Amino acid sequence: MTQDAPTPKSNRWTTRDVLTFVVFNLIIMAVTIVAKMIEDMVLAPQNTFFVGSWLFPLLATPFYVVMADRIGKRGVLAGSTLVFGLLYTFMGGLYCAPVAVVGALIGELVMWGKDSYHDIKRVVGGYIVYWVTFGFYGIMPYLLFRDAYMEQLGTYYDAADVAAMVAQYTELPWILLMMAMFATGTIVGGLIGSKFLKKHVRKAKIA
Template sequence: MSGNTTNFEIKDIVTVAVMMVLFFIVSMAIGMGTVTVPILYLYGTAGIEMFIGAIFYLVCANRINKHGLIFIWSTVYGLINAAMGYTFMLPYFIVVGILAELSMIGKDAYRNPIRNMICWCIYGIGMVLGIGVPIYVAWESYEKMALNGGFADATLMIQYEMVTRPELMLIGVVITITLSALGVLFGQKLLKKHFKKAGIVG
């Protein structure tokens, strides 16, 4: 593939759908596993998700190699959040997708490890900054849904403190960027060692 086209075929859509489902399942599992530890949940969840999720993203990137991939990925993630009741997250993730996609301008960017790392880190920043969106957009409705979903008051208070103090948010961003980059490095090794041999990616 040239990497210059945005014409997604059925097989491309299926690949994205399968990898997105796997990514979301992993994200849900990580979220459920860390929600009882507020500090880990707020400062580490996005990074852990990005570390593991990099594998699924890289499979898509190397198989499809078409512009628009990360935009579609981010938009679908926003749609999933909207379907769960967080409708205000859809426009947010559309913007995140646009910014990440801009980093992939050029030929065969989706098969370039460095470009993929940059793109995935931008998306990761969007993931961790998304923690603050509910507070600034719809705190009362978010608080009600979060408490009904099993959040503790302590978690919500730590979340509020995190997003209202730039230095604390910066810690979350740095952790997420680091784990996102390490995830791409780890994913690249898996691609070379297993996925390419199995013919899953070219």
């Protein structure tokens, strides 16, 4: 997955960098929202765990890989993490904001170093941190206010679905499985993104 990196650039973001960041994050947002809507229509709530955990990263990572390479500057991962963390916060999950901040800090530490955003392996590794952070958006409600959250879920889902979701987001084997699926989807998506980046984006000098 390692590729020759483009010529190093200044770490100062340009207007084009900001536009690239906005456009690609909007694409990632649209792709994951549509995938989630289809998933919810097709699968029972207790089964979405086994699909979304690898499908969402698989769909989003190719776009992130291209965005990270085209901008190639510090803050891409932290910015993406914070943008989506704030989105989930405004949707009612106030606990998502501090989780996003921690994820953004850890992600940028993982990406620390010269030209890290042009190194596909580093980019994919950093994006795994993003998806682990995403996983904690689902875990935190059970840790902070489990009984109230279960009661809220009970108004939308039957008892079997609620029991399954509680297990999936509170029991360590299920949590580790979720993180492994996040990592797998991100790695496969990174392979797809790196091939597209090498064959099309860098040659055409687009984005």
